[in-house]
Amino acid sequence: MTTLIKADRLIDGTGKAPLKDAVLLVEGGIVKGVFEGQAPKELVPADAEVLDFPGCTILPGLIDTHVHLNLPGDGSTLEDAMRETEGVFVATSSFAASKALDAGITSVRDVGGSGRTVIDVRRTLELGYGRGARICACGQPITVTGGHTWYWGGEADGEERLRLKVREMVRLGADFIKVMASGGGTVNTISWLPAFSQRELSAIADEAHRMDRKITAHCLCAASIEYAIEAGVDQIEHAGFIVNAKGEQVFDAAVAEKLGKAGIPVTGTLAVGGYMVEAMQAKTDRTPAEQAILDRWLRMLDDNLDQFAKLRQAGVEFVAGTDAGWRFTPVDALPTEIALMQRGGMTAMEAIVAATGFAARTIGIEERAGTLAPGLASDVLVVAGNPLDDLKALRDVRMVMQGTDMRITPSARA
Numbered sequence: 001m002t003t004l005i006k007a008d009r010l011i012d013g014t015g016k017a018p019l020k021d022a023v024l025l026v027e028g029g030i031v032k033g034v035f036e037g038q039a040p041k042e043l044v045p046a047d048a049e050v051l052d053f054p055g056c057t058i059l060p061g062l063i064d065t066h067v068h069l070n071l072p073g074d075g076s077t078l079e080d081a082m083r084e085t086e087g088v089f090v091a092t093s094s095f096a097a098s099k100a101l102d103a104g105i106t107s108v109r110d111v112g113g114s115g116r117t118v119i120d121v122r123r124t125l126e127l128g129y130g131r132g133a134r135i136c137a138c139g140q141p142i143t144v145t146g147g148h149t150w151y152w153g154g155e156a157d158g159e160e161r162l163r164l165k166v167r168e169m170v171r172l173g174a175d176f177i178k179v180m181a182s183g184g185g186t187v188n189t190i191s192w193l194p195a196f197s198q199r200e201l202s203a204i205a206d207e208a209h210r211m212d213r214k215i216t217a218h219c220l221c222a223a224s225i226e227y228a229i230e231a232g233v234d235q236i237e238h239a240g241f242i243v244n245a246k247g248e249q250v251f252d253a254a255v256a257e258k259l260g261k262a263g264i265p266v267t268g269t270l271a272v273g274g275y276m277v278e279a280m281q282a283k284t285d286r287t288p289a290e291q292a293i294l295d296r297w298l299r300m301l302d303d304n305l306d307q308f309a310k311l312r313q314a315g316v317e318f319v320a321g322t323d324a325g326w327r328f329t330p331v332d333a334l335p336t337e338i339a340l341m342q343r344g345g346m347t348a349m350e351a352i353v354a355a356t357g358f359a360a361r362t363i364g365i366e367e368r369a370g371t372l373a374p375g376l377a378s379d380v381l382v383v384a385g386n387p388l389d390d391l392k393a394l395r396d397v398r399m400v401m402q403g404t405d406m407r408i409t410p411s412a413r414a
Contacts, residue, residue, distance in 0.1 A: 002045050003027070003049045005058060007056040012373065013360075023037070029403035053382050059382075064100065064321055065321035067323070071325030073327070074328065077185075100331045106402045108324075118135065139172045142169070143180040144180075145157055150186065176208075176214040180217075194223050198227050229258055229264065236265075251306070257315075259311065265317045266316055268340075270337055271333045272326060309345045312346075318346075349388060352391075378402075381397065381400055381401075382399040383395075
């Protein structure tokens, strides 16, 4: 079946100026052509389906490069969430992938879950047993004994054992390797110090690359960022500069400069702070302790936005990722992340590219998704209005297409 999708404009995910009076031609789940004005008549069969969305914008399906499909995003702690069984994690992950797709997020990269639960959900969707965002999965994040997210099964120590752990993840079917290079939100972990030695982290990265896998590193302190740069990781998550147990941060310009020169993309995960602040502000009868938590998160969000801007000034490129599932961050949080990236100094177009074309290149799916170009999968999002004028338009979804699966919202049919 050939489908012709028309709208006022089309953003192709590369950063090029939008096409006006856009026409997107798709056939059998593949983009056949992108045109301004009208498609050549010889390319359009007489029985082609025509979908017209006046006042709307066509974009590539969005890509969230940092999600945890196992987690509920309802404010639960990791310790609370981990009381569930792996069967529940499979169901939770399936539901989250479906909800992401309905929001126009056609691909997600899951950066850590229990056992092989997310890998199994990925395979289930590939087999056609359900619908949901396309999943890139790491399986279990590799962490030191007792380290951040240790409950997911990724504990390993020492260079040889860590190399073996990488091989075990590849055996499970990991698309990439995730390593917790510092502590994090897990009880009794230290976010302001590196978790692994330099030799250990370098061994993980070397083995990942030997197994033809990209590697991304969770880094919440400057020293862990330096270790990750030296190890040659492909991406860094968060890139925080935490210096103590209070979560206070001190930006390190020298480390930022090293990171910029290394050309390693960073996922800012600004949405975590945005949703945490929103959840705490919604409580009108806050106790003094809750007010202290809100004040801390307001400071952290400001710090993260400031550091986002400074890192960009140092030449660091950012890719969009939300940390969906963690704390109060929902699986459809990507438009909020994109808006916060704009608040941190990006243009609307730069932020959209960070969630489409650049996201696809960074996580290695650019041959399938991320841009609207002939030969790529027809992962398509249509939204009302113009997101370049107001990024809130990304919330007003009128159609989502993922390959041959297409859903048009009732408002678009009215």
